[in-house]
Amino acid sequence: MTQTGTRPSKSNTRQGWKFLLSRRWLSYFILLIVFAIACGFLSQWQFERRDEKIAENDLVTAHFDADPQPLDEVLLTLDAYDPNQEWTVVEMTGHYLTDDELLARARPFDGQPGFEILTPFETTSGEVFIVDRGWVPTGNEQDSPDSVPEAPTGELTVTARLKPGERQIPGRTAPEGQIATIYLPTFAESLGTDRTYTGAYGLLRSESVAAQTGKLTPKPELTEGNHLSYALQWIIFAVIAAVGLVYGLREEFKERNEDDPRVLAASARAEERRRSRGRKTDAEIEDELLDE
Structure with missing residues (x-):
């Protein structure tokens, strides 16, 4: 000094x-x-x-890896969600609304760009829950997937893991059939129903009818980091x-x-x-x- x-x-x-x-x-x-x-x-x-x-x-x-619980017993209202419910496995019976499916763009997976397949699922009681049916890569020659696995038709039982809906980002747009963020009120507006769950959506775990899906979200690595x-x-x-x-x-x-x-x-x-x-x-x- x-x-x-x-x-x-x-x-x-x-x-x-x-x-x-x-x-x-x-x-x-x-x-x-x-x-x-x-x-x-x-x-x-x-x-x-x-x-x-x-x-x-x-x-x-x-x-x-817990046993599934009925969706309506976990989310008591359409806008309900508690951060402590993340990854909770829920179960529902109904059918997919395949015509209203959207792709969430700009979703990287293992370092590759791609999309998440978001398919509305209407339960037997009439509520609509958004299910993420997995990830698909960007196309080889265009900014859209080369193919998207089709959701099964007819009545089936689905289990999914809860995730919170994302915030809306002002000014961010997406082509028709796609969305920039998983802002759940967007689905409620596009579906024209006030019976859509807007607090959380689900990462697909299983379907009672065998069908092809995108790459499902793996179990997060349990590490504390540095x-x-x-x-x-x-x-x-x-x-x-x-x-x-x-x-x-x-x-x-x-x-x-x-x-x-x-x-x-x-x-x-x-x-x-x-x-x-x-x-x-x-x-x-x-x-x-x-x-x-």
Whole structure:
């Protein structure tokens, strides 16, 4: 932390700690405080991200492979959805409204662009639930799939895993037969019915009638990521900065108080410890060079 070429003169020795009141050192302390606070916030943010990931893993563990529950017993109203219900497996009986199927565009899967097949499913009680029947890739020569698996016709039983509907993005449009986001009220408007579930939709798990589907969503990997290590790294950065400041402070104190008896005594003790470990001091090395 000392400035190059500004070694204190002999007249400035034995100043004690007065130099700490200089503008330079006050700036160092302020910078350290700001840096430590920033590191603290960033570390806390990473801890929070880790907690969120753990909560997500708990939902996957609890719901992904659980037995299905009736849709109307999980979602008590059409706009109902609780974040803790994510991945809950629901079951419904009815038929697909294949003529009202839409494709959600710009959906990557394994690094490839593609679409999600969104097919409305009308239950026997008359409600409409949107089912994601899987992913299909973008066509080889056009911005649409080469083929889309057809949903089975007739009455069947479907199980799906709940996912929250997406937010609408103003200004984002899509060609006919496609949508930019899975904004569920869009389906309610296009279907012309007020009996559409708008709080959540479902990722297809199974159909009682054998039919081809797109690539179904796999079970998420249960990992906490690197958030814990990042959080600890920010703490370490703050500690390193503090240690560096203390080291610079100590070195400048010795430089400004080089003829202070306490400093001389400390230097003598340090030299004695080095000798006891069998290491040559700088003075000993210089003497040997002069002898040669």
